[in-house]
Amino acid sequence: MTKEKVNNKEMDAIYTLDGKISLLKAFPFGLQHILAMFVANITPIIIVAGASGLSTKDASMLLQSAMIIAGIGTLIQLFPLWKVGSGLPIVMGISFTFVSLACTVGAQYGYGTIIGSVLIGGLVEGVLGLFAKYWIKIVSPIVAATVVTAIGFSLLSVGAQSFGGGSGVDNFGAVEHWILGMVTLVSCILFNIFAKGFLKQLSVLFGLVVGYILALCMGMVDFSAFKDVSIVSLPHILPFKPEFNINAIIAFVLIFMVSATETIGDTSALASSGLNRDATTKETSGSIACDGFVSSLSSVFGCLPITSFSQNVGLVAMTKVVNKYAIATGAGIMILAGFFPYIGTLLATLPSAVLGGCTIMMFGTIVISGVQMIGKCGFSQRNITIAALSLSVGLGFTQCPEIFDIFPTLVKTVFAENCVALVFVTAIILNLILPKKMEQQ
Known part of the structure; x- marks a missing residue:
């Protein structure tokens, strides 16, 4: 077989799930997936760490673990362990869904309570994932679409808070924060307008780089944490002592159910757009189980819950690259990056206003995605x-x-400031009690 035929065969394998390709061919496709989700993977950690009062050193340590756990989760999705994992090209990362709740719990009870709640909540979701065939029908497409829309709305205030300089800063809303946020946001928009092809997926990364360079010029980047950072380091096991608060645990378990709903939607969308077929019950069950059990593993490393990343589903839909080994290469890159703390420490120096400029655009996109999903439901x-x-x-x-105020403390903790949980429960109840064909009633 000629070299040209070998290359053509290998490129065709990129578009098949189990096609055999070389590392050289797999690397750029894997790197593309990592670049598309890298910012979104680290941002929840930075936001929650700030709201929970963690130091820059602790935040950089968590970013290191976040990269490793994202790589591990992606590998398990690609190559299932027993019934955990879908076998589909799903990229995993730290979930935005829990940001609002984690900020509230972290500020009120401390970061250890977040870790304890993630540990228990992940196990609950993992077990439910294994038995998904018995309950998955109650999460209809309209329920999933409504929940995704609510998630986007719930995060808008988080993005705005970052845009203003971050929670608790003395000069919140100061002109320098406005400048950083606006320049970052405009850079994202311009790049998205003028970039071609898959490069459009990197608009957030571009805006982040531009904003960071401007922050450097304005003297708003703190490098003091680098003095205690080693070149290579192993991730920390249980860096924070888990604390178990029943109200926080119940709230997290409920949001894990919301996360499972998102995962169902992502798994279905990926199978449809990338493989031109419906996701099987086995694939969906394994995907949810991976979501839960790897989230519990994430808590052992001090991190937040992990979930499937919708932007990577969109990347698969656009490129049609579904090869497991190509995406596994990206997961390997992420794991290796996690063993070099300088990367995490550098990312932890990102000013909140720069992140706000990026996340405002990202969170708004989630709202629109939910609206589009509602439209598809009819x-x-x-x-x-x-x-x-x-x-x-x-x-x-x-x-x-x-x-x-008339309800018990537990109800207030779960629902009073958590619109996603309330939307999810309301949608599930309505889906169960409303007639299937209301127009004919």
């Missing part, structure tokens, strides 16, 4: 009722949390 009377009432109750009631 605007039947039943679907409109589920989406409209769930969003109205979830977003409306949590704007005035005192409305929950």
